[in-house]
Amino acid sequence: xxxxxxxxxxxxxxxxxxxxxxxxxxxxxxxxxxxxxxxxxxxxxxxxxxxxxxxxxxxxxxxxxxxxxxxxxxxxxxxxxxxxxxxxxxxxxxxxxxxxxxxxxxxxxxxxxx
Amino acid sequence: xxxxxxxxxxxxxxxxxxxxxxxxxxxxxxxxxxxxxxxxxxxxxxxxxxxxxxxxxxxxxxxxxxxxxxxxxxxxxxxxxxxxxxxxxxxxxxxxxxxxxxxxxxxxxxxxxxxx
Numbered sequence: 001x002x003x004x005x006x007x008x009x010x011x012x013x014x015x016x017x018x019x020x021x022x023x024x025x026x027x028x029x030x031x032x033x034x035x036x037x038x039x040x041x042x043x044x045x046x047x048x049x050x051x052x053x054x055x056x057x058x059x060x061x062x063x064x065x066x067x068x069x070x071x072x073x074x075x076x077x078x079x080x081x082x083x084x085x086x087x088x089x090x091x092x093x094x095x096x097x098x099x100x101x102x103x104x105x106x107x108x109x110x111x112x113x114x
Numbered sequence: 115x116x117x118x119x120x121x122x123x124x125x126x127x128x129x130x131x132x133x134x135x136x137x138x139x140x141x142x143x144x145x146x147x148x149x150x151x152x153x154x155x156x157x158x159x160x161x162x163x164x165x166x167x168x169x170x171x172x173x174x175x176x177x178x179x180x181x182x183x184x185x186x187x188x189x190x191x192x193x194x195x196x197x198x199x200x201x202x203x204x205x206x207x208x209x210x211x212x213x214x215x216x217x218x219x220x221x222x223x224x225x226x227x228x229x230x
Contacts, residue, residue, distance in 0.1 A: 042205055042221035043157070088157060095170065102147075104157040 002027040004091050006105035014113050017079050021108045023089030024071040031092040031100070033065055033072050038086045038107070046074070046087075079112045086110070118222035120206050126228045132194040135225045138187055139208030147219060148181055148191050149205040157205075163189065196229045203227070 003026045013019055025033065032050040036043035047056045049065035049072060056063050060079075065072045076083055086107040095101040119138040127133055139146045147162040161171040166183045174181070178197070183189040193200055203226050207219040 041223050042207075044221070045218045048218065090157075095172075100162070100170065101172075102159045104159075106156040 002091065002093060002101060002103045004089055004103050004105040006087075006089050006108050008108060009106065010109040010111070012111045012113065013079055015080055017112075018075065018077045019079060019110060021074040021076075021087050021089075021110070022071060023074070023105055025089075025091045025103075026070065027091050027093040027101075027103065029094040030067065031094055034090045034092065035063055035072070035074050036088040036090065038088055039084075043088055076110075079110075081112050081114055084110055084112045118206055118208050118220055120204075120222035120225050122225055123223060124226045124228075126230065127196055128230055129197055130195045131229075132192065133196045133200075133227060133229075135191040135204050135206075135227070137189045137191070137206030137222060139189070139206070140220055141187065143208035143210050143220075145209045145211070145219075146183060146189050147207040147209075148189070149207065149221075150175075150202045151205060151224075152202045160191070193227075196227075198229045201228050 005024050007022045011019060032048050034048050035046040037046055047063045052065055052067040060077045063074045074087060086109050088107045089105040091103050093101045118140055121136045144165050148160040149157055150160055151157045158173055160173045161181045162169055163183045166186060179193055181191045203224045205224045206222045209219045
């Protein structure tokens with residue numbers, strides 16, 4: 001069974017701190033790894049990673065994938081209160097023919113205090 | 115574009131009743147996904163459609179759950195009969211592609227279902 005494990009489950013920091021969120025996975029026929037941010041409503045897409053070692057960056061957020069060690073990290077620098085959310089990691093895998101599976105981790109709840 | 119539209123936003127129903135959740139994907143998106151999110155199990159993919167055809171329903175928990183997509187702009191997820199353990203937030207999402215590097219999914223606001 002495919003697994004995606006995120007750590008920590010929750011994290012409380014002060015504005016300005018840098019945080020690193022972790023996602024490890026065990027899947028068959030890996031395609032890509034995705035990061036989402038979920039505030040009060042639906043998840044919103046952050047990054048898709050398919051290749052090892054190539055950092056994706058968007059403002060203060062960045063992410064990298066290690067396909068050998070089967071993990072990814074999401075970094076947020078100079079955190080702001082608006083970064084408070086649940087960050088979800090998901091892994092896409094091929095499941096035969098044109099089928100596809102998506103497995104989510106339980107998420108990391110990040111709270112940024114002023 | 116209005117984004118993915120789901121209705122109702124909240125539903126409270128009694129055990130044994132039929133529940134129908136509705137979704138309108140983003141126009142032009144060929145893929146539609148139904149998810150369920152609970153505290154215990156996190157976010158789970160239930161089923162997805164390509165061009166209105168169900169491709170993989172292996173995530174559907176049991177026969178009480180069914181999903182249809184009669185046309186490109188409408189899908190339903192039905193639970194009959196509903197049980198308290200079905201209480202969750204149900205998300206619908208759509209994407210244009212399912213190819214490597216191009217399959218960003220856009221989520222709807224979700225339907226919060228409570229079965230008493």
